[in-house]
Amino acid sequence: MIKRSAVRAAQRKAAKMLDDAGIRMSPAEQEQIEVAEFGLGELERTGLELVVYVNTDRYCAKELVLFPGQTCPEHRHPSVFGEPGKMETFRCRWGKVWLYVAGEPTPNINAQIPVGSEEYYTVFREVELNPGDQYTIPPETLHWFQAADSGAIVSEFSSTSRDEFDVFTDTRIKRVPQIVEDD
Amino acid sequence: MIKRSAVRAAQRKAAKMLDDAGIRMSPAEQEQIEVAEFGLGELERTGLELVVYVNTDRYCAKELVLFPGQTCPEHRHPSVFGEPGKMETFRCRWGKVWLYVAGEPTPNINAQIPVGSEEYYTVFREVELNPGDQYTIPPETLHWFQAADSGAIVSEFSSTSRDEFDVFTDTRIKRVPQIVEDD
Numbered sequence: 001m002i003k004r005s006a007v008r009a010a011q012r013k014a015a016k017m018l019d020d021a022g023i024r025m026s027p028a029e030q031e032q033i034e035v036a037e038f039g040l041g042e043l044e045r046t047g048l049e050l051v052v053y054v055n056t057d058r059y060c061a062k063e064l065v066l067f068p069g070q071t072c073p074e075h076r077h078p079s080v081f082g083e084p085g086k087m088e089t090f091r092c093r094w095g096k097v098w099l100y101v102a103g104e105p106t107p108n109i110n111a112q113i114p115v116g117s118e119e120y121y122t123v124f125r126e127v128e129l130n131p132g133d134q135y136t137i138p139p140e141t142l143h144w145f146q147a148a149d150s151g152a153i154v155s156e157f158s159s160t161s162r163d164e165f166d167v168f169t170d171t172r173i174k175r176v177p178q179i180v181e182d183d
Numbered sequence: 184m185i186k187r188s189a190v191r192a193a194q195r196k197a198a199k200m201l202d203d204a205g206i207r208m209s210p211a212e213q214e215q216i217e218v219a220e221f222g223l224g225e226l227e228r229t230g231l232e233l234v235v236y237v238n239t240d241r242y243c244a245k246e247l248v249l250f251p252g253q254t255c256p257e258h259r260h261p262s263v264f265g266e267p268g269k270m271e272t273f274r275c276r277w278g279k280v281w282l283y284v285a286g287e288p289t290p291n292i293n294a295q296i297p298v299g300s301e302e303y304y305t306v307f308r309e310v311e312l313n314p315g316d317q318y319t320i321p322p323e324t325l326h327w328f329q330a331a332d333s334g335a336i337v338s339e340f341s342s343t344s345r346d347e348f349d350v351f352t353d354t355r356i357k358r359v360p361q362i363v364e365d366d
Contacts, residue, residue: 021205022205023276024315025315026315029315053272053274053317053340054317054319054340056270056319058241058242058270058342059242059243059340059341060242060340061244061274061338087239087241087242089236089237089244091236091244093206093207132208132209132212133209134237136237157236157237157242157340159241159242
């Protein structure tokens with residue numbers, strides 16, 4: 001659960017990061033920035049801010065904003081409605097992000113696993129993405145990512161997005177935000 | 184046909200526009216910018232520069248660069264291999280572009296139709312795109328677009344791209360560039 005005022009504050013912060021990076025948004029898009037709080041009550045540590053540009057039955061494009069040190073927790077995109085799982089390409093636009101995927105673990109990874117959630121992080125092959133770098137994640141592949149101290153902005157190009165079906169390693173996570181109005 | 188030296192010059196010019204707009208490219212991407220000359224021998228007037236970020240059997244993402252006043256000529260994306268024609272979303276990142284699609288013609292359009300090619304432009308419903316604006320073009324829809332005097336940079340999110348099957352209204356056009364080495 002997250003309070004409406006906290007959602008609004010995160011939207012303003014993400015909108016400013018996008019603007020500072022020269023990535024233009026309409027006022028309507030700024031107000032509709034999705035704040036994914038994942039139900040853990042620690043948005044600054046475990047969370048993600050998203051602008052969905054387009055999501056059709058053929059393709060999807062989003063801008064992902066990560067605050068400094070913020071982590072999108074480990075998950076995979078399963079096959080849905082008989083279609084292969086979502087395939088996605090991350091392209092770093094600003095800042096620095098560390099992406100972790102299945103494979104040979106990288107010794108001494110750069111990210112700091114969110115304290116108290118260690119058991120829910122299981123893949124550790126590190127891919128560092130700086131502006132102009134990109135990486136394509138195959139369907140069904142477990143992955144998670146964390147921004148460096150700068151924060152990060154990442155364009156995501158993908159097949160159709162059905163976030164509500166994402167499978168998180170951490171079973172406490174709720175992908176669809178539950179927003180409560182302030183008292 | 185276009186000379187290798189002209190391709191290199193257009194690549195450098197497009198790379199500078201991207202860099203000035205804060206859109207980062209790797210050196211390899213800068214060297215591989217596609218210069219679509221369309222076979223008319225008037226690149227500055229009728230042409231397009233492209234960076235293909237990713238093109239899979241499910242989705243595609245590109246950056247399109249238009250020099251000041253440059254036009255991508257009228258075409259449509261037909262169905263190929265039993266799949267519906269390419270569907271694409273244009274999002275203006277920098278500059279200004281006028282997009283023309285089928286529908287009620289706009290009186291007094293802003294673009295200037297390339298001289299000598301008037302008969303090959305047949306759709307005139309104008310959509311002006313400034314940074315942060317976007318428009319989705321349905322499959323099979325005739326369209327063309329021209330940058331304002333500023334030039335323009337446009338992100339294209341789409342289904343799989345098969346440019347070689349594009350159908351141009353102007354039958355003189357060759358979509359696949361024919362590059363000749365300099366003497």
